[in-house]
Amino acid sequence: MSQRLNVFQVAPAAIEALLKTQAYVNESGLEHSLLELVKMRASQINACAYCLHMHSMDARKAGESEARLYLLDAWRESDLYTPRERAALGWTEALTRLSEGAPSDEAFAELRAHFSEKECVDLSMSIAAINAWNRLNAGFRSRHPADRPRKTEAAA
Amino acid sequence: MSKRLNPYTTAPDMMKPMIALEAAVKDSGLEYSLIELVKMRASQINGCAYCLHMHSADARKAGESEARLYLLSAWRESELYTPRERAALAWTEALTLLPQTHAPDADYEEALRHFSGEEMVKLTLLIGTINVWNRIAVGFRSHHPNDRAPRIEAA
Numbered sequence: 487m488s489q490r491l492n493v494f495q496v497a498p499a500a501i502e503a504l505l506k507t508q509a510y511v512n513e514s515g516l517e518h519s520l521l522e523l524v525k526m527r528a529s530q531i532n533a534c535a536y537c538l539h540m541h542s543m544d545a546r547k548a549g550e551s552e553a554r555l556y557l558l559d560a561w562r563e564s565d566l567y568t569p570r571e572r573a574a575l576g577w578t579e580a581l582t583r584l585s586e587g588a589p590s591d592e593a594f595a596e597l598r599a600h601f602s603e604k605e606c607v608d609l610s611m612s613i614a615a616i617n618a619w620n621r622l623n624a625g626f627r628s629r630h631p632a633d634r635p636r637k638t639e640a641a642a
Numbered sequence: 643m644s645k646r647l648n649p650y651t652t653a654p655d656m657m658k659p660m661i662a663l664e665a666a667v668k669d670s671g672l673e674y675s676l677i678e679l680v681k682m683r684a685s686q687i688n689g690c691a692y693c694l695h696m697h698s699a700d701a702r703k704a705g706e707s708e709a710r711l712y713l714l715s716a717w718r719e720s721e722l723y724t725p726r727e728r729a730a731l732a733w734t735e736a737l738t739l740l741p742q743t744h745a746p747d748a749d750y751e752e753a754l755r756h757f758s759g760e761e762m763v764k765l766t767l768l769i770g771t772i773n774v775w776n777r778i779a780v781g782f783r784s785h786h787p788n789d790r791a792p793r794i795e796a797a
Contacts (some may be wrong), residue, residue, distance in 0.1 A: 542712035627719065633743060
């Protein structure tokens with residue numbers, strides 16, 4: 487599975503532009519743990535290994551638990567996520583799967599119950615940003631670093 | 643998230659053959675690490691938190707790395723999985739998403755390049771079994787134990 491091209495080298499100005507959007511999101515005030523869950527969930531749906539590799543590491547370094555990352559595909563069926571996180575994850579899925587249909591009134595009402603109007607926009611921008619990164623990395627087959635062992639000694 | 647009924651107490655005799663089936667596929671001879679990846683992938687697709695909770699813990703106890711579990715939904719785009727595992731994961735997706743995929747020839751033939759006929763039967767039954775467990779757990783809204791700290795100190 488060979489990399490098609492290196493997006494960072496071929497068009498660095500394009501990447502710079504997306505990094506500026508990402509910086510806005512990072513400084514928007516939305517909690518970082520939430521932003522990481524959103525990035526992971528979108529990257530799962532879009533099957534972007536490069537992004538899952540990067541964001542799982544970032545999330546774990548910031549203190550996220552293994553369990554909340556392993557169960558993320560099934561967040562609806564678990565008590566590990568707060569109501570605010572659940573609303574954000576539902577919105578993440580609605581916008582990421584936009585081609586399957588516009589987000590329902592119920593999905594928006596659920597979002598608005600937990601986020602201010604500005605936060606709704608900032609969250610949507612974060613979802614749009616990770617979707618953009620997914621498309622770049624999956625589209626051009628970016629290879630994640632091979633810096634994590636295949637198998638480790640049994641976890642403590 | 644309200645609880646529904648408990649299948650084990652409601653119809654224990656019906657659950658006995660399921661438990662026996664689970665033992666059969668677990669002891670079939672397929673490598674344990676592969677069995678856990680297949681269970682995790684099917685459980686991701688079916689959105690079964692109960693199963694993801696159980697099988698991620700089992701996989702990690704048996705020595706599986708965090709990375710191979712975090713990247714599993716994007717296995718096609720990662721070199722962390724062996725060709726044999728990739729063939730098994732493709733077959734897992736083909737059978738779990740059966741209404742869409744109709745179990746295509748390409749996935750079947752690729753699987754046969756890595757698994758004997760007998761292993762294909764074992765693998766197919768394994769995939770079927772985890773899909774049954776997913777439907778029981780999600781259908782009856784089984785709650786996974788809350789025995790893993792929601793947030794921990796940075797590793």
